[in-house]
Amino acid sequence: MRILLVEDDPSIAEGIRASLRQGGHAVDHVTDGGQADAALRDHGYDLLVLDLGLPGLDGSEVLQRLRRRGKGLPVLVVTARDGLAERIRVLDLGADDYLVKPFALSEFEARVRALLRRVSSQGKPELQLGRLRLDLPGHRAWVDRRPLELTAREFGLLEALALRADRVTSRAQLIEALCDWDQELTDNGLDIAIHRLRRKLDGSGTGVRTIRGLGYLLEELADAGDAA
Incomplete structure (x- = not known):
C-alpha cells in the first residue's frame, strides 16, 4: 500500500x-x-x-x-x-x-x-486467485495451506498485481506501487522482483505473464510454464 x-x-x-x-x-x-x-x-x-x-x-x-x-x-x-x-x-x-x-x-x-x-480490494481484506490466497492487511500469502515466504517488496508486487488481476498492470504502475520518494525503484530492480516472485509462485497454478509492450498480468495457469 x-x-x-x-x-x-x-x-x-x-x-x-x-x-x-x-x-x-x-x-x-x-x-x-x-x-x-x-x-x-x-x-x-x-x-x-x-x-x-x-x-x-x-x-x-x-x-x-x-x-x-x-x-x-x-x-x-x-x-x-x-x-x-x-x-x-x-x-x-x-x-x-x-x-x-x-x-x-x-x-x-x-x-x-x-x-x-x-x-483493501474494495473492502475485502483477502484476495483469492485459484489456489493463491492473500491476506492484504497482514501481508501474508498462501498456496493452498502452504505459506509463501515473501519479502516486503515481493508481497507488494504480488498485491499490486492481484488487485488488478482482471487487467494488465504497466511497469509504471508497479514502480509507483513499490517505491516511495526516498527509495526509488529502478527498472532493473523491478525485473529482479518479478523474477523472484515468479520463482516463488512456481508450481502454485498462478503466474505472472508478460504482455509485450503493455505490462504484466497475474493469472491462473493451465501450465506453470506459461508464466515465462
Missing part, C-alpha cells in the same frame, strides 16, 4: 516512516500543509497519516480540501491536540480515526491495519 505521511516533527516522522516501511508499505513524507495538498492532488494513495499543527496550511484545511475534491481516501489524524471538542470537530471534517500523541507504535500500527482493511 502507498501511504502519505504529513508530519513536521523529524523524530516522530522517522519512527512512523520506519514502522510503515517495515510493514511493507511505500511511504511518501512531507512536512507542511501546502506540500501535502499538492501531493494529494498529484498522486494516488491508500492512506493519509496527517498531523494537524503544520507549517503553511493547517492539517484541518488539508483534510477539508481533500474531502471537497470528493476523495474518499482514509485519513488517520495523529496530533497533540487532546480534547473532546477537537476530536469531534476533526472527525466531522472527514477524518476516519484520531490518535493523540504520544502514542505506542503498536497502537498506531493496529489503527493503520484497521483502516487499510476497510479499503
Whole structure:
C-alpha cells in the first residue's frame, strides 16, 4: 500500500516512516500543509497519516480540501491536540480515526491495519486467485495451506498485481506501487522482483505473464510454464 505521511516533527516522522516501511508499505513524507495538498492532488494513495499543527496550511484545511475534491481516501489524524471538542470537530471534517500523541507504535500500527482493511480490494481484506490466497492487511500469502515466504517488496508486487488481476498492470504502475520518494525503484530492480516472485509462485497454478509492450498480468495457469 502507498501511504502519505504529513508530519513536521523529524523524530516522530522517522519512527512512523520506519514502522510503515517495515510493514511493507511505500511511504511518501512531507512536512507542511501546502506540500501535502499538492501531493494529494498529484498522486494516488491508500492512506493519509496527517498531523494537524503544520507549517503553511493547517492539517484541518488539508483534510477539508481533500474531502471537497470528493476523495474518499482514509485519513488517520495523529496530533497533540487532546480534547473532546477537537476530536469531534476533526472527525466531522472527514477524518476516519484520531490518535493523540504520544502514542505506542503498536497502537498506531493496529489503527493503520484497521483502516487499510476497510479499503483493501474494495473492502475485502483477502484476495483469492485459484489456489493463491492473500491476506492484504497482514501481508501474508498462501498456496493452498502452504505459506509463501515473501519479502516486503515481493508481497507488494504480488498485491499490486492481484488487485488488478482482471487487467494488465504497466511497469509504471508497479514502480509507483513499490517505491516511495526516498527509495526509488529502478527498472532493473523491478525485473529482479518479478523474477523472484515468479520463482516463488512456481508450481502454485498462478503466474505472472508478460504482455509485450503493455505490462504484466497475474493469472491462473493451465501450465506453470506459461508464466515465462
